[in-house]
Amino acid sequence: MSHTTTDEPVRKASGATVPVLAFAGIAVAVMQTLLVPVIKDLPQLLDTTPSNATWVMTSTLLSGAVATPIMGRLGDLFGKRRMLIVSLSVMVVGALISAFSDALIPVIVGRTLQGFAMGAIPLGIGLMRDMLPRERLGSAMALMSSSIGVGGGLALPAAALVAQHSDWHALFYGAAGLGVLAIVLTLLVVPESPLRAKGSFDFPGALGLAAGLVLFLLPITKGSDWGWASGTTLGLFAAAAVVLLLWGLMELRVAAPLVDLRTTVRREVLLTNLASIMVGVSFYVISLVLPQLLQLPSETGYGLGQSMVVAGLCVAPLGLTMMFTAPVYARLSARYGPRTTLIMGLLIIGIGYAGGLGLMSAAWQTVVTSVLIGAGIGLAYSSLPALIIGAVPASETGAANGLNTLMRSIGTSVSSAVIGMVLANTANDVDGVALPTMQGFRVSFLIATGAVVIGLALAFFLPRRTTGAGVTQLRASSEEEANLARAEQALAGQAPLIGVADERPHGFHGRVLAADGAPVARAKVTLIDRHGRQAGATLSGGDGGYALAVPARGAYVLAARAAGHGPLAHAAVHDGDRPVDLDLSLPGETVPA
Secondary structure, eight states: OOEEEOSSOOOOOOTTHHHHHHHHHHHHHHHHHTTGGGGGGHHHHTTSOHHHHTHHHHHHHHHHHHHHHHHHHHHHHHOHHHHHHHHHHHHHHHHHHHHTOOSHHHHHHHHHHHHGGGGHHHHHHHHHHHHSOHHHHHHHHHHHHHHHHHHHHHHHHHHHHHHHHSOTTHHHHHHHHHHHHHHHHHHHHOOOOSEEEOSOOOHHHHHHHHHHHHHHHHHHHHHHHHOTTSHHHHHHHHHHHHHHHHHHHHHHHOSSOSSOHHHHTSHHHHHHHHHHHHHHHHHHHHHHHHHHHHHSOGGGSSOOOOOHHHHHHHHTHHHHHHHHHHHHHHHHHHHHOHHHHHHHHHHHHHHHHHHHTTOOSSHHHHHHHHHHHHHHHHHHHHHHHHHHHTTSOGGGHHHHHHHHHHHHHHHHHHHHHHHHHHHHHTOEEETTEEEOOHHHHHHHHHHHHHHHHHHHHHHHTSOSOEETTTEEBOOOOHHHHHHHHHHHHHHTTSSOOOOOOOSSOSSEEEEEEETTSOBOTTOEEEEEOTTSBEEEEEEOOTTSEEEEOOSSSEEEEEEEEOTTSOOEEEEEEEOSSSOEEEEEEESSOOEEO
């Protein structure tokens, strides 16, 4: 699946682009924990049963899981900035619907619409990948990826303050205000990416994935209410397995699938997504445990007796530390690679949870735990998009990061269900009120530690070939090395550099051809900079066409390879202002278009 460019004039990313995209991500992530301070009061506020009230949280989770990969693919096809604005607009509408209602159904509808905004995270990462120079990309993607945790962490104290001193509807008005501000800033500051994926939107694939995810996540989130061994829970899990299997078979037969499963099962993509689930599990445990521990009355013997606002402030360093970790990640990743920073992050999370088992007797101790775990999660979250982008074609970054964000959401969903069950089964009944116990809190921390251990095992099996800020180092075969050596001579001025320009947006364009002139579909074309690092990659379309944007002006090597053909590496130069048309012939010489 190749990508192309639009005919729209290209606006360069300004220095404010990254902060604005990160702010949009934070505004969206606020939806995760917006109602946590009032969750126990929802049955009374909405005049419904506790079982029905949980749908206010479940609906947001389900819609977010469904929307994330779909919005990522729509962004690849129709414009990431455009879909980002759509996501934020839907969130604002949903927040206003909930703000104007005291009834269960309208609030659930509003919360469902708010969940659709979760697609903003992968869309922001995709915009950064398309527009930013390589030297800025690492820290920018780290901040955007971490925004999902930053927003959730910072929303806790803010929401607690509002809920304690104002009407609970003010939470939704505040969320709508954040959304409107993010839309305005995006329109003013963020340029549209010139890159587009070729093909059409896979509606059957979207419906199949949506059905499978709902069937899978619904019993996870409601299993404790329905009973894990009930016919409803087991039936939905079985139905999810069947639907997702059929969906996968269908996607393998589609020319332009919603999710390219062949790319998804690559070792680095698969292991990164599985590790993302474990990071999601570990992130949500602290968000569930510490606020309850802090607010339990001190008369229990282990509760810390803090107010809702103080509890939120003690957990807030979780999000703040994640935010300040982004520049640290960029330096570490540039030197050691995102695989190493993912391992470092998981180790820090593990140390935080292991140490937290003995740091539950004072409020300041929970702050220390929050800071440590926040630093680890910040490093881990920051590493994930770099690993994904280094393993997929540029035209699939939106969909691939959408799927990765979905994996984190699945992790938080599993965490919520499992920890909720643990705390319920270990609770003490006091005058009809179930109080969580210290045993339940410690078992929860042990579960998080176990998830980190699994994540570490997965991370150690990731390939070691990634270096720099999410940029993949080329590992060539002996034949490719010979071609690259000739291309390096061209870069050094020992051979001519070929380039023909026209008036389209800048980048390299052309077709991949066989020796007989026939187009070669699904050939991998990789853009390599002077340092031997990957600066972009794509797959040729059915007509052999490819398009690659350049991160900066200068000399590059275009390496092309396809099954049944010999590899090719050719040097070309780009002045940064106009496009260069190059047809790549496999094997043989490059043919000027």
